[in-house]
Amino acid sequence: MGSHIEDEYRSIMTGDGSPTLSLPPTWELMHADEGAFTERQYLYQPLVEKAFEAVPEPVFLSLGLGLGYNELLIAFEALERGRKPALIASYETAGFLKDAFAAWLRGAPVALTPVYDQITALYAVRYAQAPAAAKSFLLDLMQSDRFRLLGPIETGEPSAAHGILFDAFSPKTCPQLWTSEFLDVFFDRAAATPCFVSTHACNGKLKRALKKNGFTITIQDGFGRKWESLWAQRNLIRGETMKAISEFRKPDFAIDALFYERWSPRVFNGEEIPDEVLNKLFEAARWAPSCFNEQPWRFLYAKRGSEDWNLFLGALVEMNQAWAGSASVLIACVSKKTFTRNGKPNGTHSFDAGAAWQNLALQAHLLGWAAHGMAGVQYEKAAADLNITEDFKVEMMIAVGRTEDLQGKEWTPSGRNTVESFITKGKWDK
Numbered sequence: 001m002g003s004h005i006e007d008e009y010r011s012i013m014t015g016d017g018s019p020t021l022s023l024p025p026t027w028e029l030m031h032a033d034e035g036a037f038t039e040r041q042y043l044y045q046p047l048v049e050k051a052f053e054a055v056p057e058p059v060f061l062s063l064g065l066g067l068g069y070n071e072l073l074i075a076f077e078a079l080e081r082g083r084k085p086a087l088i089a090s091y092e093t094a095g096f097l098k099d100a101f102a103a104w105l106r107g108a109p110v111a112l113t114p115v116y117d118q119i120t121a122l123y124a125v126r127y128a129q130a131p132a133a134a135k136s137f138l139l140d141l142m143q144s145d146r147f148r149l150l151g152p153i154e155t156g157e158p159s160a161a162h163g164i165l166f167d168a169f170s171p172k173t174c175p176q177l178w179t180s181e182f183l184d185v186f187f188d189r190a191a192a193t194p195c196f197v198s199t200h201a202c203n204g205k206l207k208r209a210l211k212k213n214g215f216t217i218t219i220q221d222g223f224g225r226k227w228e229s230l231w232a233q234r235n236l237i238r239g240e241t242m243k244a245i246s247e248f249r250k251p252d253f254a255i256d257a258l259f260y261e262r263w264s265p266r267v268f269n270g271e272e273i274p275d276e277v278l279n280k281l282f283e284a285a286r287w288a289p290s291c292f293n294e295q296p297w298r299f300l301y302a303k304r305g306s307e308d309w310n311l312f313l314g315a316l317v318e319m320n321q322a323w324a325g326s327a328s329v330l331i332a333c334v335s336k337k338t339f340t341r342n343g344k345p346n347g348t349h350s351f352d353a354g355a356a357w358q359n360l361a362l363q364a365h366l367l368g369w370a371a372h373g374m375a376g377v378q379y380e381k382a383a384a385d386l387n388i389t390e391d392f393k394v395e396m397m398i399a400v401g402r403t404e405d406l407q408g409k410e411w412t413p414s415g416r417n418t419v420e421s422f423i424t425k426g427k428w429d430k
């Protein structure tokens with residue numbers, strides 16, 4: 001049923017009456033032959049919806065422009081919601097597809113015009129919107145640099161995206177996109193938080209790269225003959241818990257949600273924390289400010305299941321041991337009491353260590369993890385067991401883990417005093 005248009009590509013009609021292409025040399029179909037349009041909806045519509053729900057102006061990254069199915073989907077979803085993405089970045093190896101789509105948006109006749117028109121018409125019916133509206137929406141985005149048609153992903157620096165439409169060809173056709181080296185770095189650079197990823201592909205390297213970068217993976221039914229598809233998300237907080245927090249915690253003044261969505265759970269799922277995540281937590285701590293830039297903080301840690309784990313857990317008071325045992329890593333935050341430069345007492349060593357701990361906790365939250373600070377520590381035992389010397393103070397311990405949804409469990413997020421209650425303009429009244 002395929003029709004040969006040029007040597008560069010063949011246009012094929014798929015099972016639901018929507019077109020796809022196949023490109024040389026493998027002639028692999030760009031979309032499912034059971035139905036390109038239906039497949040796009042199946043794989044990517046939930047992702048586009050989630051991204052628009054999660055952030056006011058999401059960034060989308062599409063790996064493969066193909067026939068513009070993904071970009072048109074985003075445009076129609078945006079129109080329906082009266083919203084605009086901050087950016088759609090589409091990476092495409094086949095230069096003629098980029099040129100043809102851009103030319104079509106500008107209204108120039110191209111060989112693929114009937115194909116693009118047909119796809120747009122299908123979406124227009126589905127969304128009850130005028131085809132021309134989506135076309136001019138994308139053109140506006142392109143002219144304001146909010147829709148970028150880019151070359152192969154391997155050569156670019158991806159933007160931090162909230163929605164990644166991982167629409168790569170198979171490892172056979174595009175082996176360079178399926179190496180661990182590429183995937184690990186790609187998700188590190190390309191994913192913002194929150195971020196949603198959807199793809200028809202689910203191989204081990206992809207799953208490992210997503211896990212390393214803090215994603216939770218769900219394997220779903222595949223479309224058509226495909227067995228499986230993959231959904232991954234890196235949320236600030238998951239599902240019900242997120243809802244509970246946003247219902248309970250409302251800032252009086254508009255600030256970044258990071259500050260009031262961070263919280264201290266007492267239920268963790270014990271999953272292994274990758275070194276990549278742990279290193280990022282310490283990196284965030286590293287950049288805290290401190291008096292004379294002394295950086296008096298020190299962190300000792302033990303991962304769950306490691307040799308020192310029981311030593312760290314045993315240093316907590318019993319009440320904390322009861323729940324912190326389900327964490328992925330326990331960290332002791334220690335600070336140096338004197339300045340290294342002159343040996344004199346440092347009056348702000350605890351204060352500075354506090355800034356470092358807060359950086360760590362916020363970074364954990366941004367990566368979809370949670371850090372819970374504990375002063376319920378057997379301090380003398382901790383200092384002795386962890387070999388902390390006299391010049392250092394054990395400040396607190398920190399349990400880091402991934403929290404499960406707390407649906408059905410007793411939990412109310414903590415509130416806060418009003419700003420008014422701790423602010424005074426000028427001096428205190430006598």
Ligand SMILES: Cc1cc2nc3c(=O)[nH]c(=O)nc-3n(C[C@H](O)[C@H](O)[C@H](O)COP(=O)(O)O)c2cc1C
Pocket residue numbers: 262263264265266320372373374375376377396414
């Ligand atoms: C220095 C410090 C010590 C804490 N000690 C404990 C502790 O020993 N056990 C515990 O369950 N929570 C402890 N917490 C957590 C606090 O109870 C929690 O941060 C506070 O109630 C605010 O809630 P939120 O972090 O969820 O916003 C501690 C927090 C800090 C910053």
